[in-house]
Amino acid sequence: MPPRINPDKCNGCEGLAESKCEEACPGDLMAVDETVMKAYCRSTNDCWDCMSCTKACPRNAIEQRIPYQLGYHKATLKPFMSKNTITWKCKDIYGNEKVYKYRNRMDK
Amino acid sequence: MPNISAKRALQPEQLPKSMEEVQVVNIETDLLIIGGGNAGCFVAVEARKLNPEIRVAIMEKGEIMRSGACSAGMDAINTYIPEGKTPEDLVQWSRAQVGGGPLREDLALSNAEELNEAVDDLERWGLPVLKDENGKTKYRGKWDISIHGEQLKPIMAEKAIEAGADVYNRVAGTGLLMEGDRCVGAMGLGVRDGKLYVFSAKAVVNSTGGAGTLYKSYTADSTDCGAQIWMCPYCVGTGYAMGFRKGAELSSLEQRWVATRTKDFCGPVDTISVGYKAPIINCKGEKIMQQRYAHLGGDAAPRFIRANAPMNEWLEGRGPTYCDTRGLDDATNWQMMCDYLNERPTFVLFLAARGQDPVKEPIEIFGSDPYIMGGHTMGGFWVDIDRMTTIPGLFAAGETAGGNPNKFVGGCAAEGKIAARGAWKYMQGMAQPALDEQQVAAEKERIYAPLMRGGDFDGVSPREMKERLQRLMDEYAGGYSQFYRTNEERLDYALKHIKMLQDQFRFLKAADLHELMQANETMDRVDVAEAVVHHLKARKETRWAGWQTRADYPERDDVNFDCFVETVRDPKTGEVRAFTRPYEQIVPGDRYNYPG
Numbered sequence: 001m002p003p004r005i006n007p008d009k010c011n012g013c014e015g016l017a018e019s020k021c022e023e024a025c026p027g028d029l030m031a032v033d034e035t036v037m038k039a040y041c042r043s044t045n046d047c048w049d050c051m052s053c054t055k056a057c058p059r060n061a062i063e064q065r066i067p068y069q070l071g072y073h074k075a076t077l078k079p080f081m082s083k084n085t086i087t088w089k090c091k092d093i094y095g096n097e098k099v100y101k102y103r104n105r106m107d108k
Numbered sequence: 109m110p111n112i113s114a115k116r117a118l119q120p121e122q123l124p125k126s127m128e129e130v131q132v133v134n135i136e137t138d139l140l141i142i143g144g145g146n147a148g149c150f151v152a153v154e155a156r157k158l159n160p161e162i163r164v165a166i167m168e169k170g171e172i173m174r175s176g177a178c179s180a181g182m183d184a185i186n187t188y189i190p191e192g193k194t195p196e197d198l199v200q201w202s203r204a205q206v207g208g209g210p211l212r213e214d215l216a217l218s219n220a221e222e223l224n225e226a227v228d229d230l231e232r233w234g235l236p237v238l239k240d241e242n243g244k245t246k247y248r249g250k251w252d253i254s255i256h257g258e259q260l261k262p263i264m265a266e267k268a269i270e271a272g273a274d275v276y277n278r279v280a281g282t283g284l285l286m287e288g289d290r291c292v293g294a295m296g297l298g299v300r301d302g303k304l305y306v307f308s309a310k311a312v313v314n315s316t317g318g319a320g321t322l323y324k325s326y327t328a329d330s331t332d333c334g335a336q337i338w339m340c341p342y343c344v345g346t347g348y349a350m351g352f353r354k355g356a357e358l359s360s361l362e363q364r365w366v367a368t369r370t371k372d373f374c375g376p377v378d379t380i381s382v383g384y385k386a387p388i389i390n391c392k393g394e395k396i397m398q399q400r401y402a403h404l405g406g407d408a409a410p411r412f413i414r415a416n417a418p419m420n421e422w423l424e425g426r427g428p429t430y431c432d433t434r435g436l437d438d439a440t441n442w443q444m445m446c447d448y449l450n451e452r453p454t455f456v457l458f459l460a461a462r463g464q465d466p467v468k469e470p471i472e473i474f475g476s477d478p479y480i481m482g483g484h485t486m487g488g489f490w491v492d493i494d495r496m497t498t499i500p501g502l503f504a505a506g507e508t509a510g511g512n513p514n515k516f517v518g519g520c521a522a523e524g525k526i527a528a529r530g531a532w533k534y535m536q537g538m539a540q541p542a543l544d545e546q547q548v549a550a551e552k553e554r555i556y557a558p559l560m561r562g563g564d565f566d567g568v569s570p571r572e573m574k575e576r577l578q579r580l581m582d583e584y585a586g587g588y589s590q591f592y593r594t595n596e597e598r599l600d601y602a603l604k605h606i607k608m609l610q611d612q613f614r615f616l617k618a619a620d621l622h623e624l625m626q627a628n629e630t631m632d633r634v635d636v637a638e639a640v641v642h643h644l645k646a647r648k649e650t651r652w653a654g655w656q657t658r659a660d661y662p663e664r665d666d667v668n669f670d671c672f673v674e675t676v677r678d679p680k681t682g683e684v685r686a687f688t689r690p691y692e693q694i695v696p697g698d699r700y701n702y703p704g
Contacts, residue, residue: 002332017113017115017116018113022116023113023114023171023173024171024173024174025170025174026170026171026174026175026176026179026340026342027170027341028169028170028278028299028300028622028625032116034116045331045332045333045334045335046334046335046341048179048335048337048340048341048342049180049336049453050174050180050340050453051453052174052179064453064454064457066454066457066458066461067331067332067336068331069331069333070327070333070372070461071373071458071460071461071462072462072463073461074461075457075461075463076457076460077453077454077456077460079453086258086449088449090456090460092460092461092463093460093461093462093463094463100442100445100446102236102256102446103236103256104236104256104258104259105235105259105263106231106234106235106236107233107234107263108234
């Protein structure tokens with residue numbers, strides 16, 4: 001599954017030794033091209049679509065996409081993290097939007 | 109320095125050009141944990157509770173906050189003993205789920221006794237466990253409880269770090285460090301800094317997770333779908349491979365985990381079939397379990413039968429198969445979507461990309477590719493009651509520990525605690541082992557070779573070899589395309605080609621550190637596949653159709669095979685020997701049916 005990086009939003013987490021998506025990916029797939037300071041996925045074929053990178057991005061610059069052989073253009077699912085809740089916004093191919101918000105931590 | 113972050117990967121010009129240029133980092137510790145996942149985090153917390161002075165190091169291939177099989181989150185704890193039930197009840201249920209066993213009832217019982225406390229730990233640490241209207245833990249099935257586990261992995265990881273473990277992130281384990289027959293540490297590749305990490309330890313817990321990606325997945329044929337599997341594709345069986353290469357005994361690898369999953373996008377199905385009581389139906393709308401498997405227990409049939417049922421419908425021409433979610437009310441549908449968002453968020457995106465509303469259209473289901481996972485089925489190391497493998501000083505917990513199926517998240521956590529206690533007991537009075545430079549040099553040669561072949565070397569990429577193995581295993585060792593069936597001749601064919609692949613390791617080449625990690629992962633996959641094929645060959649019967657189907661021995665053979673199949677690879681000659689161990693029933697009662 002390919003994470004898509006919005007180059008207008010991504011700054012490669014400038015100033016950090018590794019970007020947040022680089023840090024989060026369990027498959028070591030995210031990297032930053034330092035010549036332009038933009039993140040990229042080094043092998044979209046190896047992505048498990050766990051969305052760890054998407055959740056970790058401080059600028060909401062990453063979007064997960066379903067490969068076309070599996071799903072049609074273009075649905076979106078966006079997570080928004082706050083202290084102890086997560087909000088998901090999902091839009092299907094017909095434009096219907098659903099929002100899911102719930103508590104994901106009890107200790108914060 | 110508890111959570112040691114990795115930095116950006118070295119650029120091509122910064123890579124070591126020769127073995128001499130590879131930097132070696134030596135770390136001395138008391139307890140080394142290979143893999144900071146579900147089990148590994150609990151090992152760390154328990155070890156530091158036993159003795160706050162003990163030095164604990166975690167060698168972690170990813171970054172511990174979001175690594176491994178729990179990285180996406182979790183929607184349920186599949187086993188938590190309800191009021192009025194006992195650990196013996198759980199073992200009896202677990203035994204019936206695997207068709208009456210054999211299973212290691214000693215391990216299952218000790219795990220069950222520890223289980224609820226480990227799950228309670230998670231709740232105390234901040235995991236949201238859903239409650240019913242009376243404030244009691246909400247059960248969605250007989251044993252499983254619902255959670256909002258999106259943060260499960262960070263919650264466990266934070267506690268391991270708070271407990272004082274030193275976490276070495278982005279260090280991929282490759283091999284064990286031995287002193288005679290004893291394990292005294294392990295080595296790993298720094299996938300960002302290119303350094304060789306050498307951990308000397310008094311005891312080692314191997315908790316790397318199971319083995320996905322040995323078999324071809326049915327979506328692995330086109331753009332961006334190579335890792336479209338249910339099991340975490342970064343758990344490739346390295347833990348099994350490391351032990352197997354040094355002579356640790358493997359148990360029951362032929363009991364593979366094959367599950368019914370949502371079709372095309374491999375998500376969980378128990379969530380809907382168990383959690384929301386949605387029946388499994390075929391193309392004619394027949395309720396498969398009730399109409400065709402009533403004699404085997406219907407909806408309560410053993411897990412392998414439920415897993416294999418939809419694929420049998422396809423085989424017999426009655427596919428597609430579905431989980432019938434039609435008519436769910438809005439509140440239930442919302443809950444079901446939240447469950448998916450907690451465990452497999454992109455499934456919700458998949459439904460949106462199909463324009464599908466599960467209240468109006470049922471969710472399609474299909475069989476997964478086979479995995480080796482000792483936390484789900486039984487494949488893993490033969491361990492004693494302290495979770496020590498047949499190599500002294502090497503312990504296993506979670507997916508790596510065999511013989512004890514249906515552990516899942518709670519059981520892997522519980523087993524982490526048991527293994528920590530075993531390791532703690534073992535290391536009493538143990539001196540810090542001396543470092544064997546020769547072993548380190550040999551491992552360095554083995555794991556860095558693909559990086560040192562030179563740009564013009566005409567070789568094989570890690571992906572090419574992985575794909576060759578996956579195709580071989582799928583077609584000859586009972587993958588999805590063969591409806592999980594195999595026979596003696598196909599297994600011999602698979603073994604012949606696995607030997608050829610092992611001989612071709614010398615052609616593997618890597619252009620950067622990420623590829624070097626993949627080259628090592630692929631060698632691990634091939635070695636684990638060799639063990640799997642020997643296990644499938646040795647069980648000349650069909651005991652768990654789907655998980656283990658021998659087309660040439662279609663019946664269960666209790667006279668010869670009501671026992672465990674084991675393998676050991678001779679570390680010197682590489683020869684694999686298969687043998688059996690007897691099953692011992694400890695919990696009395698009907699083996700094949702769970703009365704509760």
